[in-house]
Amino acid sequence: LGLVWAVGKNLIYWKLYKPDYVPDSLMSYFHGTMTSTYVFICWSGLYIGIKYYQLLQEQRQQTLRANALAHEAQLKMLRYQLNPHFLFNTLNAISTLILDRDNETANRAVTRLSDFLRYTLHNDPLKKISLEQELKSLSLYLEIEKVRFQERLEVELDIGKKASKALVPSLITQPIIENAIKYAVAPREEGGRLRISAHVIQGRLVMELEDDGPGLDGNERAREGRGVGLSNTRERLAQMYGDQYSLELTRAQPSGLRVIIALPYET
Structure with missing residues (x-):
C-alpha cells in the first residue's frame, strides 16, 4: 500500500506542478516509498489504537451496567424478604377479632395491613426517603402489631428536627423493630417497650432502636447474627454505603438490646 501511495502521489505531483517532466528512470516513480510506508503504518496504528480504546470503553460500560443491574437485583431481593410470620400473625389476629365480633378493630387492622403492604411493594428499594417518611411507614407496621x-x-x-429531614434507605428500620417485637415483646406476658431515637451528631445520622427484653443473653455474637432481619439490614447498608456506615449491637440499660445505626447525613 505504501508503494501504491508513493507512485500515485508522484504522478499527481508531476501532473499538477511539472506537466513537462519525464522520469529518467523507473525508480523515479517509487521515490518516497519508505516515507509513505511509515506514514501509512503510523495512521494504521493510530486507527487500530482508537478502535481498541473504543472497544475497551464499550466493554467497561457493559461491565458497569451488568454490575449495576446485579446490585439492583440484590437490593430488591433483600428488600422484598418480608417475614411470612408477620403476615401469618397479623391475619391470625384479624381472624380472632372477627370471631370476637370486634369488626371495627378488624377493619382498621386490615386497612393498616393493606396500606403497609402497598407501601412495601410500591416503594423503590434503591430510593432513599426522609426519616420522617420512614417513621410514618414504621407507624403503619406498629399499628398493625x-x-x-x-x-x-x-x-x-x-x-x-434535623434528623427527621435526613435521607435513609426505605424500610431500613422495620426488620430491626420486627426482631425487637419477636424477641422482647411477644414472649413476655407483660409485653415490652420500644424506644426509637435519631439525632445528627458530627455530620452523621445516628439512630438507636432499643427494647427492654432479655438483651444479648450473655452471647453477643450469637444474638448479632440471629434472624434474617439484621443480616438483611447489614447487607443493604453495605450495598448502599460501603464502609461509610456502622451497625452495632449493645446492651440497653437496665436490660434489653440497643441497635445503633450511623449513616452519612444526607438531605
Missing part, C-alpha cells in the same frame, strides 16, 4: 399486643406494646420516639 398493636392489634395483636394492644397495651402490651409501648413505643417511645425521640427524633431530632
Whole structure:
C-alpha cells in the first residue's frame, strides 16, 4: 500500500506542478516509498489504537451496567424478604377479632395491613426517603402489631428536627423493630417497650432502636447474627454505603438490646 501511495502521489505531483517532466528512470516513480510506508503504518496504528480504546470503553460500560443491574437485583431481593410470620400473625389476629365480633378493630387492622403492604411493594428499594417518611411507614407496621399486643406494646420516639429531614434507605428500620417485637415483646406476658431515637451528631445520622427484653443473653455474637432481619439490614447498608456506615449491637440499660445505626447525613 505504501508503494501504491508513493507512485500515485508522484504522478499527481508531476501532473499538477511539472506537466513537462519525464522520469529518467523507473525508480523515479517509487521515490518516497519508505516515507509513505511509515506514514501509512503510523495512521494504521493510530486507527487500530482508537478502535481498541473504543472497544475497551464499550466493554467497561457493559461491565458497569451488568454490575449495576446485579446490585439492583440484590437490593430488591433483600428488600422484598418480608417475614411470612408477620403476615401469618397479623391475619391470625384479624381472624380472632372477627370471631370476637370486634369488626371495627378488624377493619382498621386490615386497612393498616393493606396500606403497609402497598407501601412495601410500591416503594423503590434503591430510593432513599426522609426519616420522617420512614417513621410514618414504621407507624403503619406498629399499628398493625398493636392489634395483636394492644397495651402490651409501648413505643417511645425521640427524633431530632434535623434528623427527621435526613435521607435513609426505605424500610431500613422495620426488620430491626420486627426482631425487637419477636424477641422482647411477644414472649413476655407483660409485653415490652420500644424506644426509637435519631439525632445528627458530627455530620452523621445516628439512630438507636432499643427494647427492654432479655438483651444479648450473655452471647453477643450469637444474638448479632440471629434472624434474617439484621443480616438483611447489614447487607443493604453495605450495598448502599460501603464502609461509610456502622451497625452495632449493645446492651440497653437496665436490660434489653440497643441497635445503633450511623449513616452519612444526607438531605
